Amino acid sequence: MNYNVNEKGYYGEFGGAYIPEMLYPNVEELRQNYLKIMIEESFQKEFHQLLKDYVGRPTPLYFAKRLSEKYNTKIYLKREDLCHTGAHKINNTIGQILMAKRLGKTRIIAETGAGQHGVATATVCALMGLECIVFMGEIDIERQAPNVARMKMLGAKVVPAKSGSKTLKDATNEAIRDWINNPVDTHYIIGSVVGPHPYPDMIARFQSVISEEIKKQLNEKEGRENPDFVVACVGGGSNAAGAFYHYLDKPEVGIIAVEAAGKGIDSGESAATSALGKVGIIHGSKTLLMQTADGQITEPYSISAGLDYPGVGPMHANLFTSGRGEFISITDDEAMIAGLNLCKLEGIIPAIESSHALAIFKNRKFKKDDIIVVNLSGRGDKDLDTYIKYFNL
């Protein structure tokens, strides 16, 4: 079975481009050109040069000795937290800004939840001298003041999304509306492997540098390219898509996707889309999403702002329903404890998103000689307030 996108833009039954006609010319332009542009030698050269010199890649693959001892298995951490701007998000924004330039676009829009993708977008726009507008839910603007300030310092305009629930899904709606209103000069940099085809595939390809590096680095350290398991947290799913990408068609590598259970799957305050979602359409993609029986999209909850998206990328929906991926959900409490645990054992303060991936070891047992790579998608600086409040630090 193939777990990548097919020529029609679907992963199994998921994906496609369910967009109003107003967006068709832009999305179609991108669909027709993205692969052509990505394989151009000049594109590859510029992309990899920037990843190396600007982002700081390759990021280390670090053997977490004390963590491994605690759980009696071999755990490697892929240190995406060491990327410039503090998370894997910039791999995608570098790729997309180069794409936008080659498509002749001069104005960049983006959505952001916690602000990480907004900061990564504002950063590359500053780098390239392009106008940048970031849509952010009004509630998130209040919750994430430092990231709002960072975006402003980087020259971006932050526009509050005041519609609906005033969070990530509404910021995405507002960005899409802006694109409808500005169909000629604007490129929309989506931050996760969501949205209409070709976005999920394009973004997965930009993020696939993560698993490309893991293969090489693991080979150096262990004499084999394939770990027994690769683990990543999933909100929309971009860091997971990047970490899984080169292992999708390798059945000997177990794929573990970790979702946010919030206060518990049955608590009514959760973001565990695979457990709670049904097939539907969100932001132009057919996927699993949390919704009412009547098809109204519901608001998810997680202590981690990067995981509270009511849908999941179509690649992951397919990994779930096909059984290729093992999906585990982790509560707020489990994630916070796992995050603090990593600080104490390894001297690394993880983003709360990544803490979800680290939390699986408490209940999911592995063999002593299993090699497990956990994608440490981001660093915890942005989450200090949450850590402080949670642990009364």
Place this chain on the structure above:
Amino acid sequence: MNRIQQKLSENKKLLSIYFTAGYPKLGDTVEILQQLEKNGVDIVEIGLPFSDPLADGPTIQESSQTALKNGMTTDLLFEQLKDIRKKVSIPLILMGYFNPVLQFGVENFCGKCAEVGIDGLILPDLPLAEYEENYAAIFKKYGLINIFLITPQTSEERIQQIDSASEGFIYMVSSASVTGSATGFGNEQNDYFQRIALMKLKNPLVVGFGINNAETFQQATKHTSGAIIGSAFIKMLSEKGLDGISTFIKTIR
């Protein structure tokens, strides 16, 4: 002949009104439809509210949110429309986003539409290719006309494809915008209306987005068969309620 096709064959400039079902009050649907017919409106689009209306500006977003808060659901709308064909005879179109239809079940939804006397559907985020591959046969089985949108950016080649897949009218989005945002039409729109009219498509053209008074209605219909008013009508409802309908329609034509 479907009621939409029949109406289009009358040689007049059609006035079509969009409103969100369940707004301003949950139980207003039937009363609004009756008043629109009484005041000479030719076609009505009944909006099925959705939590995340991507193509809509603030006015329709707010009316949708209010309608959902009031308790509007797909089931309830069909219940309200149960006897509508005993009360109004003008063509009725349901307009909404695809997800609620998908959850209801496309076949089930189309069956219900046929049962209550709905003539057509506008689902802006159901793309042409998906429709043709998976749903056209179901729409046909229940005698429903699917209406597609075109915009100033739509290529001529794609307009031809849409024309050949259409059986009612083509919904011409007046400008690159979400609903309710344009302030009057300039040369750009006039050129666009004329350019598409000159393509001599088999389907009539009806213009929507940005029509809010007699002037824009006349401009929009100069080269086309009709125009749709949505946001301006909803704005009026929010200010004056159902009592304002008659006066509003009279100011348009």
